[in-house]
Each structure stands twice: as structure tokens, then as C-alpha cells.
Amino acid sequence: MNDANDPNAAPPAPQERLPMRNWRFDFGSYAETRHFLDRMADLSRREDYYPDVSFGKTYVNISIDAEGQAALAERNSSFTGEMEALAAADKA
Amino acid sequence: MNDANDPNAAPPAPQERLPMRNWRFDFGSYAETRHFLDRMADLSRREDYYPDVSFGKTYVNISIDAEGQAALAERNSSFTGEMEALAAADKA
Numbered sequence: 479m480n481d482a483n484d485p486n487a488a489p490p491a492p493q494e495r496l497p498m499r500n501w502r503f504d505f506g507s508y509a510e511t512r513h514f515l516d517r518m519a520d521l522s523r524r525e526d527y528y529p530d531v532s533f534g535k536t537y538v539n540i541s542i543d544a545e546g547q548a549a550l551a552e553r554n555s556s557f558t559g560e561m562e563a564l565a566a567a568d569k570a
Numbered sequence: 571m572n573d574a575n576d577p578n579a580a581p582p583a584p585q586e587r588l589p590m591r592n593w594r595f596d597f598g599s600y601a602e603t604r605h606f607l608d609r610m611a612d613l614s615r616r617e618d619y620y621p622d623v624s625f626g627k628t629y630v631n632i633s634i635d636a637e638g639q640a641a642l643a644e645r646n647s648s649f650t651g652e653m654e655a656l657a658a659a660d661k662a
Binding site: 512523533535 | 600604607611614615620621622623624625626627631
């Protein structure tokens with residue numbers, strides 16, 4: 479008997495939905511904010527992934543939803559690590 | 571008698587608080603979105619005004635709060651009109 483085809487078998491555990499991940503990066507000037515946004519645009523193009531971004535003069539918020547997290551994980555993408563490194567570099 | 575110094579004078583009418591103004595612009599591709607964001611960055615630098623911006627792959631939302639609207643009005647800035655023209659050009 480093959481459990482996978484048994485209509486009475488317990489259903490698979492529901493896939494846990496990942497919570498939205500959010501980052502907030504603060505910068506000392508508009509020039510630093512702009513530089514980070516430009517590097518983020520390069521990263522998005524390279525990884526073909528476009529998170530939701532909101533920004534003002536000296537801050538940037540990035541949100542990655544469950545779907546985005548799953549897509550990045552599937553490709554073993556280093557998107558979030560690189561994003562954090564870029565922000566740290568621009569704040570230095 | 572000077573009304574301005576009369577503690578019993580009616581208080582000045584409260585300044586009406588302008589509601590937040592929001593724009594949403596949709597684009598056909600990330601390249602168009604990016605082009606608009608770059609032109610918006612130029613406009614912000616030129617006008618020294620930095621609205622709250624949020625964007626994803628093919629959309630941009632711009633919010634200008636009461637304080638921003640007042641500041642732009644005081645300088646007779648054409649910021650919002652130029653922003654709308656830029657968006658229309660990138661959608662064309």
C-alpha cells in the first residue's frame with residue numbers, strides 16, 4: 479500500500495506561511511540614501527528580484543513577502559545578506 | 571486697544587490642515603519604473619524636496635504630507651506638476 483495514494487491518509491501538514499520580513503535602514507543624508515537605492519537597483523537587476531521599497535530623505539524600508547522569501551530560498555539567493563551589507567557600507 | 575494682545579479676543583481660526591496627497595503611477599516594466607524613479611531623484615535634488623516614495627517592480631506611490639504641500643506652495647514649486655509629467659512621459 480502506498481500512503482501517498484491513500485485517500486484516507488492524513489493530509490500533508492499545511493505549508494507554513496512565512497511572515498513578511500521588513501528591514502529599516504537609516505542614513506545620515508539624502509546622498510547616502512540615494513547611493514544605497516542605486517546599489518539596491520543593481521542588486522535587484524542581478525538577482526531578478528524586486529522587493530517592495532519605501533523611502534524618504536534619510537530612510538529606506540524594504541519588505542519581502544512570503545512568496546519572495548520562498549523564491550529567493552529556492553535559488554539559494556544571497557539577496558538579503560547582500561542588501562544588509564550594502565546598507566552597512568553606506569552608513570559607514 | 572490692540573486686538574492682537576487682548577486675551578479675551580476670539581482665537582484665530584485654526585489653520586486648516588491639508589490632507590495627505592497620494593499618487594499612484596503604474597508602469598509596464600521595471601525599466602520604466604526605474605527611469606521614473608531616477609528622474610524623480612533629479613527633481614527632488616533640484617527642488618530640495620523629498621516626498622515619501624514607495625515602489626515595487628512596476629508601480630510607484632508618492633505621498634506628500636501637509637507640511638510638504640505647504641512648503642512647496644510657499645515656494646510656488648511646480649514639483650507635483652513636473653512629477654505627473656515625468657510619469658506620463660515614462661508610461662508613453
